[in-house]
Amino acid sequence: MPEDRGMTRRKAMGLGAAALGSVAAYDILAGPARALASTGPGATSGIGYFARFGVTEKLIQATLGEALSSGGDFADVFFQHQVANTYLLEDGAVNRAFADVKLGVGVRVVKGDQTGYGFTEDLTPEGLRLAAKTAAAIATGPSRPAPARFHATGELPSRYAVKTRWEDVRPEAKLPLLRSVNEKAMGADPRLRKVRVYFVDESGAMLLADSNGQIVEDLQPMTTMGLTCIAEQDGRREENFHNVAARDDISYYSPDRVDRMVRECVKNTMILFEATPAPAGEMPVVLAAGSSGILLHEAIGHGMEADFNRKNVSIYSDKIGKPVAKPFVNIVDEGTQEHARGAINVDDEGTVAGKTMLVQDGVLTTYLHDKISAKHYGVAPTGSGRRESYQHAPMPRMRSTYMLPGPHKKDEIIASVKKGLYCTRFTNGQVQIGAGDFTFYVKNGFLIEDGKLTRPIKDVNIIGNGPKVLELVDMVSDDLAIDEGGWTCGKNGQSVPVSQGLPTVRVASITVGGSTSKS
Amino acid sequence: MSTSQTDVREIARAAMKSALAKGAKEAAATFSRSRNVSLEWRDGKVEKINEATTRGLTLQLYVDGRYSQVSSSDLRPEALDTFIADSISMTRVLSEDPFRSLPDPALYEGRASVDLQLEDPAYPTVTPDQRRKAAQQMEEAARAVKGAESILSVSTGFDDTRTESFRVASNGFEGTRVDTVFFVSASVSVKDADGRRPEDYSFGGSRFLGEVPAVSEVGRQAAERAISRLGAKKPPSAVMTLVIDNRAAGRLMGALGGPLSGASLQQKRSFLEGKLGQAVGSPLLDVVDDPLIPRAFGSRLYDGEGLAARKRPVFEKGVLRSYYIDTYYGKKLKMAPTSGGVSNLAWTLGAKPQAAILKDVGEGILVTSFLGGNSNGTTGDYSFGVQGFRVRGGERAEPVGEMNIAGNMLELLKKLTAVGNDPWPYSSMRTPTLVFEGVQLAGV
Numbered sequence: 029m030p031e032d033r034g035m036t037r038r039k040a041m042g043l044g045a046a047a048l049g050s051v052a053a054y055d056i057l058a059g060p061a062r063a064l065a066s067t068g069p070g071a072t073s074g075i076g077y078f079a080r081f082g083v084t085e086k087l088i089q090a091t092l093g094e095a096l097s098s099g100g101d102f103a104d105v106f107f108q109h110q111v112a113n114t115y116l117l118e119d120g121a122v123n124r125a126f127a128d129v130k131l132g133v134g135v136r137v138v139k140g141d142q143t144g145y146g147f148t149e150d151l152t153p154e155g156l157r158l159a160a161k162t163a164a165a166i167a168t169g170p171s172r173p174a175p176a177r178f179h180a181t182g183e184l185p186s187r188y189a190v191k192t193r194w195e196d197v198r199p200e201a202k203l204p205l206l207r208s209v210n211e212k213a214m215g216a217d218p219r220l221r222k223v224r225v226y227f228v229d230e231s232g233a234m235l236l237a238d239s240n241g242q243i244v245e246d247l248q249p250m251t252t253m254g255l256t257c258i259a260e261q262d263g264r265r266e267e268n269f270h271n272v273a274a275r276d277d278i279s280y281y282s283p284d285r286v287d288r289m290v291r292e293c294v295k296n297t298m299i300l301f302e303a304t305p306a307p308a309g310e311m312p313v314v315l316a317a318g319s320s321g322i323l324l325h326e327a328i329g330h331g332m333e334a335d336f337n338r339k340n341v342s343i344y345s346d347k348i349g350k351p352v353a354k355p356f357v358n359i360v361d362e363g364t365q366e367h368a369r370g371a372i373n374v375d376d377e378g379t380v381a382g383k384t385m386l387v388q389d390g391v392l393t394t395y396l397h398d399k400i401s402a403k404h405y406g407v408a409p410t411g412s413g414r415r416e417s418y419q420h421a422p423m424p425r426m427r428s429t430y431m432l433p434g435p436h437k438k439d440e441i442i443a444s445v446k447k448g449l450y451c452t453r454f455t456n457g458q459v460q461i462g463a464g465d466f467t468f469y470v471k472n473g474f475l476i477e478d479g480k481l482t483r484p485i486k487d488v489n490i491i492g493n494g495p496k497v498l499e500l501v502d503m504v505s506d507d508l509a510i511d512e513g514g515w516t517c518g519k520n521g522q523s524v525p526v527s528q529g530l531p532t533v534r535v536a537s538i539t540v541g542g543s544t545s546k547s
Numbered sequence: 548m549s550t551s552q553t554d555v556r557e558i559a560r561a562a563m564k565s566a567l568a569k570g571a572k573e574a575a576a577t578f579s580r581s582r583n584v585s586l587e588w589r590d591g592k593v594e595k596i597n598e599a600t601t602r603g604l605t606l607q608l609y610v611d612g613r614y615s616q617v618s619s620s621d622l623r624p625e626a627l628d629t630f631i632a633d634s635i636s637m638t639r640v641l642s643e644d645p646f647r648s649l650p651d652p653a654l655y656e657g658r659a660s661v662d663l664q665l666e667d668p669a670y671p672t673v674t675p676d677q678r679r680k681a682a683q684q685m686e687e688a689a690r691a692v693k694g695a696e697s698i699l700s701v702s703t704g705f706d707d708t709r710t711e712s713f714r715v716a717s718n719g720f721e722g723t724r725v726d727t728v729f730f731v732s733a734s735v736s737v738k739d740a741d742g743r744r745p746e747d748y749s750f751g752g753s754r755f756l757g758e759v760p761a762v763s764e765v766g767r768q769a770a771e772r773a774i775s776r777l778g779a780k781k782p783p784s785a786v787m788t789l790v791i792d793n794r795a796a797g798r799l800m801g802a803l804g805g806p807l808s809g810a811s812l813q814q815k816r817s818f819l820e821g822k823l824g825q826a827v828g829s830p831l832l833d834v835v836d837d838p839l840i841p842r843a844f845g846s847r848l849y850d851g852e853g854l855a856a857r858k859r860p861v862f863e864k865g866v867l868r869s870y871y872i873d874t875y876y877g878k879k880l881k882m883a884p885t886s887g888g889v890s891n892l893a894w895t896l897g898a899k900p901q902a903a904i905l906k907d908v909g910e911g912i913l914v915t916s917f918l919g920g921n922s923n924g925t926t927g928d929y930s931f932g933v934q935g936f937r938v939r940g941g942e943r944a945e946p947v948g949e950m951n952i953a954g955n956m957l958e959l960l961k962k963l964t965a966v967g968n969d970p971w972p973y974s975s976m977r978t979p980t981l982v983f984e985g986v987q988l989a990g991v
Binding site: 109113115119122123124128129131132142144145146147148149159162165166199200203224256258260264265267305309310340345346419421455456457458459461462463464465467469487488489490491492539541542544 | 597776988
């Protein structure tokens with residue numbers, strides 16, 4: 029949904045808006061031009077894919093030499109090629125398509141914790157030289173030499189190898205997928221008035237080389253398919269949405285997965301006709317397993333990104349090593365889940381992405397680091413340095429954020445609530461990193477009355493404070509599910525794909541932004 | 548890198564011709580190039596400088612009754628040639644769509660012959676030192692306010708952009724646009740007694756460097772706003788009068804953008820469907836879409852499709868007067884195209900500033916910013932996180948936060964009981980302070 033324009037402009041410009049993070053389920057409003065990708069054997073060392081654009085070690089060396097010409101401590105160069113195709117089915121026909129190609133390179137120079145950044149679409153030696161010269165201006169001092177040789181750092185993983193690369197799939201092979209979703213949905217319920225289906229395939233490639241001589245390439249496929257159902261009953265209309273996403277090929281769209289997506293969307297649309305307005309005020313809230321991981325993304329994930337902490341502006345800035353939750357709460361952010369939307373082999377600084385414990389046995393453990401913050405804190409980077417594209421410098425970002433299973437059972441958790449809410453589907457969330465206040469918008473849920481799910485509710489925002497809410501997580505089930513929706517995280521005007529998950533969790537008390545009084 | 552404006556035109560024309568030669572029946576091309584410099588400053592030194600000139604080409608292709616829109620930043624001639632050919636092949640396999648065409652050329656006509664004053668000729672004269680000094684002065688002003696000892700960190704920024712674009716369509720449209728924009732911003736974090744680190748910001752900008760607000764004011768306001776958040780508490784749930792600050796109110800109007808669009812109407816997902824000519828808000832809701840305001844951020848002589856921009860009432864004394872209809876959905880809906888998107892919103896203003904409005908309201912909540920939430924464009928239901936201040940005895944009182952407002956947009960618009968005289972100048976929404984009575988607020 030649109031945000032107020034003034035704010036959007038500020039965010040787009042990355043101006044001083046340090047302290048807002050957000051996540052949304054649906055990024056197509058931002059245009060068809062998101063990420064793109066091709067596929068291969070995993071991250072590799074050396075120049076393979078980018079040789080076709082005339083990229084050589086000599087060119088990189090000259091670029092890094094120019095980047096370090098004014099005394100920067102460190103420099104890196106990030107090449108990107110992305111091809112994205114989007115198809116849209118509306119009113120029964122796949123009647124429009126969008127394609128977007130991004131080719132460009134960004135040069136970063138770091139001096140202490142200061143950053144100079146330049147980028148260009150012109151991959152000629154002169155284009156690269158100018159971008160490097162621009163970035164170099166952050167520093168003043170004697171020049172440093174560029175590395176004479178480039179090498180890989182350690183073993184490189186392969187988390188999203190595919191059989192068929194998207195650039196080898198003809199459009200004709202994709203269109204039947206959209207049409208089958210439309211037919212299945214329209215046949216599912218006579219109350220459906222409109223069904224819209226969109227499909228995105230992305231072939232992305234990146235090459236990162238830096239002044240320490242590291243060089244790595246990664247091919248990053250991505251695909252998303254989603255549908256919107258608009259239904260009418262007794263003159264009233266309701267709408268809902270469902271999507272799935274993965275770093276995978278066309279085989280991802282198994283009949284089972286497509287059927288499940290359609291079934292969920294139709295069901296979650298029709299139940300809205302039975303929904304009653306949610307109550308307003310504080311009450312216990314139970315979050316269903318899966319996409320409820322949005323709670324972690326907002327309540328703690330952004331606040332654990334080390335740039336906010338390095339700047340001393342996160343509510344978690346002084347909490348490392350301190351208990352922040354019950355001992356059975358363990359929270360992870362990682363890039364290793366095979367084919368997950370939030371998976372990465374290496375981050376956009378070339379660091380292998382591993383598994384990071386944010387909270388272990390209830391104690392705040394590790395921030396999410398890029399190279400700048402890792403150096404600041406004297407720790408190893410966590411492989412969290414990500415960027416939207418070659419037009420942006422990297423910063424610490426989440427990948428896939430979830431809570432490990434806990435000691436309780438789902439039924440026991442629901443039965444424990446006398447009067448509260450059970451939330452199953454979400455559209456978007458946002459957080460103020462410093463104050464810790466966060467929100468997430470519940471599209472579908474149920475009232476819990478005397479330990480049982482009763483009436484459905486819809487369209488209600490929930491608002492809480494991160495550390496307070498973590499303390500109030502007092503039951504965690506054993507049923508962890510990682511959501512496969514197409515979540516996109518926004519921070520300082522940069523969007524990156526993420527995953528999230530949660531077991532069934534109870535928050536003892538949180539403010540529900542309903543439209544009717546509580547009692 | 549150093550292409551002249553002539554090149555901008557030639558690249559677009561050549562791409563359109565290439566598309567036609569490769570089999571497109573009609574085509575349009577837009578080429579744009581933008582130079583942006585962004586300086587971020589934090590706690591006494593430069594944090595980051597980002598500077599680049601970027602470019603992009605977008606084509607709309609109409610092939611055998613089928614449609615696609617494609618874009619690329621890879622402008623190497625052989626790559627572009629292949630890209631256009633592949634795009635046309637891709638378009639051929641889609642379903643035919645009888646509603647797709649370029650706009651009626653008659654709607655290109657009548658472009659206003661006014662100078663919108665969107666480009667500052669002084670743009671190239673801005674120096675790195677100027678940006679740095681502005682950023683530094685904002686920090687100094689922020690740190691000079693009363694209560695500055697609670698400040699944890701000050702981030703400021705200076706951002707300037709010059710964009711030139713050229714659009715050409717095969718049925719006779721050509722348009723050139725050059726604009727500049729300069730923004731300054733400051734953001735201040737403070738430490739609260741309970742460990743929270745509230746942050747707030749201030750910003751301002753202009754198309755002309757000389758009209759950018761005083762940086763000392765921006766810095767001071769950011770610090771005062773942040774300090775004013777100290778000790779914020781969650782209020783009790785209640786039905787209250789809401790005064791929405793002019794800077795924040797754009798968020799509400801943003802929630803109307805989707806439902807006012809032709810796409811939403813045609814897809815049966817707008818709560819404003821069938822309401823043209825009906826009262827949907829209080830008589831104080833009186834808003835014109837005005838693309839021709841000199842120097843404004845949403846001003847334009849033609850829209851994204853090339854339709855000549857015209858002033859058009861959206862809400863007139865609460866009555867819905869027009870939707871945003873583009874060529875495609877206009878054909879599907881059998882409605883005349885207006886424009887595909889919002890330009891500037893010009894409000895009929897009230898007579899009073901916010902302080903006087905608070906006096907009139909007496910008791911309520913002043914909302915200074917929104918946090919998350921969403922609205923359902925199909926039903927009009929909304930639920931938004933908000934923060935701000937209690938209003939007591941006609942004055943701004945203690946800070947409140949971690950609260951939420953909810954209801955239905957149609958009901959809310961009818962509860963509009965006062966409009967300020969203070970349109971927010973740094974957004975194309977240009978919202979004044981707005982007052983709504985009887986809104987459900989959720990807190991404790």
